[in-house]
Amino acid sequence: MDALVVRLAQLDVDAAGALRVVMFYDTLMRRRVDLPALARASAALAECVAGIRLHGTGRVIRFGPDGRSVQTPPPAAAGTPVTLDDEEIGTVWLERTGASRALDEMLLDRFALAVATVVERYGPARTTMADPALVELVIGADSDEAARARALRLLGFPADLPVRVAAVRSPQPLDRIGGSVCPGRPVKAATVGGVGVLLATTLDATGFPPDTLAGLGTAAELGRAWWEARTALRFATARRPVVDFGDLGSLALLAQVPRDALRDNADVAAVAAIAADRDALDTLDAYCATGSVRRAADLLHLHHSSVARRVEALGRGLGIDLTEPTGLLRARLALAAWRLLAD
Numbered sequence: 647m648d649a650l651v652v653r654l655a656q657l658d659v660d661a662a663g664a665l666r667v668v669m670f671y672d673t674l675m676r677r678r679v680d681l682p683a684l685a686r687a688s689a690a691l692a693e694c695v696a697g698i699r700l701h702g703t704g705r706v707i708r709f710g711p712d713g714r715s716v717q718t719p720p721p722a723a724a725g726t727p728v729t730l731d732d733e734e735i736g737t738v739w740l741e742r743t744g745a746s747r748a749l750d751e752m753l754l755d756r757f758a759l760a761v762a763t764v765v766e767r768y769g770p771a772r773t774t775m776a777d778p779a780l781v782e783l784v785i786g787a788d789s790d791e792a793a794r795a796r797a798l799r800l801l802g803f804p805a806d807l808p809v810r811v812a813a814v815r816s817p818q819p820l821d822r823i824g825g826s827v828c829p830g831r832p833v834k835a836a837t838v839g840g841v842g843v844l845l846a847t848t849l850d851a852t853g854f855p856p857d858t859l860a861g862l863g864t865a866a867e868l869g870r871a872w873w874e875a876r877t878a879l880r881f882a883t884a885r886r887p888v889v890d891f892g893d894l895g896s897l898a899l900l901a902q903v904p905r906d907a908l909r910d911n912a913d914v915a916a917v918a919a920i921a922a923d924r925d926a927l928d929t930l931d932a933y934c935a936t937g938s939v940r941r942a943a944d945l946l947h948l949h950h951s952s953v954a955r956r957v958e959a960l961g962r963g964l965g966i967d968l969t970e971p972t973g974l975l976r977a978r979l980a981l982a983a984w985r986l987l988a989d
Contacts, residue, residue, distance in 0.1 A: 695741035774821035776834040785872035813875035814842035816858035827853035913980035
């Protein structure tokens with residue numbers, strides 16, 4: 647190999663340098679170095695500070711060309727992505743004070759590949775996206791406990807920690823959502839039956855992105871928890887985007903009413919008839935959520951007299967006296983049932 651490098655050097659300096667970079671990282675991988683050693687060696691090769699950042703843990707490793715750890719704040723630049731199982735798990739970068747060198751791009755590519763190899767080797771890999779088949783085993787109502795426990799173990803969850811389940815609908819990638827609601831902790835995600843699934847030891851309900859709807863299961867048995875999470879997701883709205891099944895109380899019973907029975911109900915049909923009117927639906931939603939014209943006006947950013955007129959018109963259209971407690975209850979149930987039908 648050294649003789650080949652010499653011959654290449656006589657023909658093409660860049661080719662010889664590229665081959666040296668490849669050989670350098672191949673040697674590091676054979677020696678089974680860890681991440682700090684990899685960063686230290688990369689800094690020496692590049693003759694500048696080299697850094698590694700892992701998204702899942704937030705860990706940052708930086709070394710200078712003198713072999714010393716660098717503790718100053720890392721740069722904000724994105725760097726070269728480190729990819730494992732088709733998911734970006736981190737970045738690597740070089741901190742040059744001057745212009746980049748000819749082989750920097752190749753060095754960073756090999757550096758990133760080496761980091762992915764080390765993370766996979768010394769894992770568990772901090773990837774979020776998981777095999778949907780394994781996730782389905784975990785949340786399946788018909789899965790036996792032995793198969794469920796084995797699937798959880800393969801997904802990297804410790805046997806002594808409870809696992810929570812969330813059902814998610816969002817334009818955001820599931821791995822990004824998982825990192826937001828469970829930073830620094832094990833979290834796995836997959837799409838099952840057209841619905842996003844998050845499995846995590848803890849879930850921060852405030853961490854979901856604003857354009858995401860989510861339902862959270864509460865049961866310890868994961869098959870039941872998945873049913874709860876999907877049910878809670880059906881009640882999620884833009885005004886209440888994250889719903890914990892435990893907070894639904896008796897409202898959860900609506901999800902078990904046959905769809906035909908909901909559709910045939912006069913109150914539900916009346917809500918469906920006004921649903922095309924965005925202003926009317928928003929007003930009904932705000933009024934049902936608050937039970938007060940003034941508080942609904944605050945939510946809608948309208949004058950309370952305007953909202954009062956809308957509520958009066960809604961009552962006539964629905965055939966319900968919305969000023970009475972019983973009428974307000976009917977409207978709330980009808981609105982929730984209509985949303986279940988629209989799901």
